[in-house]
Amino acid sequence: MFERAILVHYHEIGLKGRNRAHFENVLKRNIRAAVGGLTAHETRRIASRLLVRLSDPERREDVIARVTALPGVSYVADAFVTARDLKDMGRAAILSMEEAGEWDSFRVEARRSNTDFPVSSNQINVEVGQRLVDEFGRRVDLTRPEATCFIEVVQGDAYVYSRRVDGPGGLPVGTAGKVVALLSAGIDSPVATWRMGRRGAVVVGLHFSGAPVTDDASIHRAYRIGGILERSQIVGRIYAVPFGEIQREVSLEAPADLRVLIYRRLMIRIGEAIAVRERAGALVTGESLGQVASQTLENIAAVDAVATMPLLRPLIGDDKQDIIREAQRIGTYETSIMPGDDCCTLFMPRTPATRATVEQLDDGEAGLDVERMVRDALESLTHRDFECPAYRSPPRRKRRDAGSENGRDVLDGGV
Ligand code: ATP
Numbered sequence: 092m093f094e095r096a097i098l099v100h101y102h103e104i105g106l107k108g109r110n111r112a113h114f115e116n117v118l119k120r121n122i123r124a125a126v127g128g129l130t131a132h133e134t135r136r137i138a139s140r141l142l143v144r145l146s147d148p149e150r151r152e153d154v155i156a157r158v159t160a161l162p163g164v165s166y167v168a169d170a171f172v173t174a175r176d177l178k179d180m181g182r183a184a185i186l187s188m189e190e191a192g193e194w195d196s197f198r199v200e201a202r203r204s205n206t207d208f209p210v211s212s213n214q215i216n217v218e219v220g221q222r223l224v225d226e227f228g229r230r231v232d233l234t235r236p237e238a239t240c241f242i243e244v245v246q247g248d249a250y251v252y253s254r255r256v257d258g259p260g261g262l263p264v265g266t267a268g269k270v271v272a273l274l275s276a277g278i279d280s281p282v283a284t285w286r287m288g289r290r291g292a293v294v295v296g297l298h299f300s301g302a303p304v305t306d307d308a309s310i311h312r313a314y315r316i317g318g319i320l321e322r323s324q325i326v327g328r329i330y331a332v333p334f335g336e337i338q339r340e341v342s343l344e345a346p347a348d349l350r351v352l353i354y355r356r357l358m359i360r361i362g363e364a365i366a367v368r369e370r371a372g373a374l375v376t377g378e379s380l381g382q383v384a385s386q387t388l389e390n391i392a393a394v395d396a397v398a399t400m401p402l403l404r405p406l407i408g409d410d411k412q413d414i415i416r417e418a419q420r421i422g423t424y425e426t427s428i429m430p431g432d433d434c435c436t437l438f439m440p441r442t443p444a445t446r447a448t449v450e451q452l453d454d455g456e457a458g459l460d461v462e463r464m465v466r467d468a469l470e471s472l473t474h475r476d477f478e479c480p481a482y483r484s485p486p487r488r489k490r491r492d493a494g495s496e497n498g499r500d501v502l503d504g505g506v
Pocket residue numbers: 272273274275276277278279280281297298299300358375376377378382383385433434435
């Protein structure tokens with residue numbers, strides 16, 4: 092019986108010097124958190140891969156599913172651990188090819204990370220290949236094999252496998268800073284959130300509900316999206332802001348055709364205030380050029396004028412069809428199309444402006460106490476936390492209120 096292990100491969104490009112050790116440590120931590128509780132295990136680095144040893148081989152599929160959900164993972168190999176001995180490798184090769192499904196032709200692909208093993212990769216290929224021909228009576232095909240037996244020889248051990256499962260690639264969450272994503276629970280913003288996480292950012296979601304004018308259904312959808320992305324450890328926390336009252340005020344004061352853009356500018360300001368507290372470096376939206384009236388170049392510029400930090404739009408050049416496919420792939424689509432209004436459908440004008448200017452929006456906002464609105468929003472925040480080893484919540488700030496002994500938490504007025 093051979094021990095089983097999962098070998099985690101990651102992209103090595105761009106990972107030079109100190110950067111690389113950091114990347115590996117973050118990925119190792121994320122993997123440990125993902126598989127913790129499944130089976131006693133050990134995760135350590137060997138020759139530019141991470142090795143997850145399994146004490147309970149029955150849990151292999153669970154471990155593979157969890158690890159391949161993590162950004163930074165290029166693919167994992169479902170391996171047999173053997174001694175650095177050709178006979179052992181041959182026996183493990185037979186077992187691994189029995190797991191390779193239906194195949195008629197095969198090849199062996201050996202790699203040595205250490206040249207202290209006296210047998211060359213080519214010799215391993217020939218000898219183990221012969222062993223497999225003897226066992227299965229099938230043909231070798233070096234150019235288009237139906238199955239491949241991989242053998243990786245590293246310090247101390249060898250790993251033999253025929254099965255690879257792809258991960259999402261990208262960078263481990265926690266290697267690219269923190270962002271605040273405006274998360275509507277529509278189709279686009281969960282995909283934008285996923286894209287940022289795949290590039291290594293830890294994401295704090297910010298959802299605006301129509302409460303108290305509407306019910307809380309959209310908040311629960313946003314939290315559900317957080318739960319789906321939790322498998323990839325992307326979202327640390329989602330804040331929810333009841334936005335209905337603010338929208339009502341805007342609708343009374345501002346010209347109807349500019350309302351949507353003024354809502355959006357308020358969202359950006361509230362997002363920035365939260366980003367400052369969270370020590371996040373940018374805001375993210377799910378906008379895509381020309382998709383709806385608020386997403387023309389002119390309107391984007393007029394909204395951006397109030398932002399002081401970078402406003403990232405990972406989907407700006409994507410077609411809706413592609414975004415939908417991606418939402419289906421990452422598993423958020425079904426939740427995004429569930430019925431239930433967020434604040435977007437409240438107080439919507441019949442004909443929104445498609446070419447607003449900064450001046451028009453400034454004028455449109457002139458009668459509003461924008462600062463108070465932002466303050467109100469921050470006071471009425473609630474949030475939910477998600478499993479995300481990269482996330483650090485902001486320090487809780489205390490404010491002394493008149494008559495209050497202990498002061499009160501001002502980060503978050505809710506639970
Ligand atoms: P989505 O599918 O992400 O809702 P959309 O195509 O419906 O996008 P808009 O409604 O114009 O487009 O919203 C553009 C972006 O503004 C969203 O992608 C999101 O980042 C942000 N946004 C809109 N509504 C909300 C909301 N209720 N809460 C948080 N962010 C929002």
